[in-house]
Amino acid sequence: MITININGLTLCHKGSSGISHNTLPDVCKTPPFGVPVPYENEAYSADLIKGTTSVFADGGNMIANVGSQFARSVFDESGSMGGVNSGTNKAETEWISHSFDVFFEKKPACRLTDKLFMNHRNTVNMAGLNQAKIHETNEDNDTPKEDEQTEVTLTIGVFFDGTGNNAINLEKMIAACDGKHFDINNQDAQSILTEYAKDNMGFSDLESGSHTCYYTNIH
Known part of the structure; x- marks a missing residue:
């Protein structure tokens, strides 16, 4: 559940159900001959590490700020000889973009649509983090509804x-x-x-x- 917006975008935290999926191939060397093969790669905010330690959100969840990571990633398991750039597979995800004016523990907050490096910088997610938005309704504010009118002829x-x-x-x-x-x-x-x-x-x-x-x- 997410109840906090940062610059109009929902805050990423350990309980925000955020998903990062690569937009460029995660090219990894694949056994037995080390042939480079492009893979999908995906990581989740549920695996958030290195985030806030004194400030928490929505029921005690660690908040994502610059320097935090999603500890692991999936879908490139078969590329066990490692990424062509990183030498790793199933590795961490870290932030590229972030808020410029909202900070948690003196580090910029990370949000919906912020971009990420993936698999230890072997690939990237330039579409940005995907997670729920907060939708405003009439019940969420104090604006009174207009009285309904009935037309009589x-x-x-x-x-x-x-x-x-x-x-x-x-x-x-x-x-x-x-x-x-x-x-x-x-x-x-x-x-x-x-x-x-x-x-x-x-x-x-x-x-x-x-x-x-x-x-x-x-x-």
């Missing part, structure tokens, strides 16, 4: 009875209005329709003087 239907007497029949239409369409009581619904009629809203230009029926519905 009001649809107003306009009808004519064809008689030219809609204004006269207004009182009957008001009485027929049912408040359940508005989620309000009938008295409030009738009041709304009365005010609507007073403003002559919906009055047509026809000679008959027809009005809207003032009936609405909410979807």
Whole structure:
């Protein structure tokens, strides 16, 4: 588990589950004739040595700083006559890059994506250390969530009875209005329709003087 970021990158420590894999071949001499053969090479932060001795992280884990190493590596076991440059196989991994402004015990901290030498400098990992990132969520900060909003569409239907007497029949239409369409009581619904009629809203230009029926519905 990792809970610490250094310069926006997770800190490497003995419990960070970091993995370093070579990006150039780990060329080792291979029995029986010492033929140079390219191998994969991989090392793990679980094998961290020479790290911090007085400062620890995430439950007492030794922290990786410059000078620390992953004690051993794997996948080049068959190259037992040693690397063409190092003369070793299965050897240690050490840091190339590091933080420039964060230190543990006066040595720069090492992090996710920092580059490493591998198998006693017989090869390198230029892609950098691979391990988990810390993902921020809304629960990790105090920023309040915006209130959810629900959009309501009001649809107003306009009808004519064809008689030219809609204004006269207004009182009957008001009485027929049912408040359940508005989620309000009938008295409030009738009041709304009365005010609507007073403003002559919906009055047509026809000679008959027809009005809207003032009936609405909410979807």
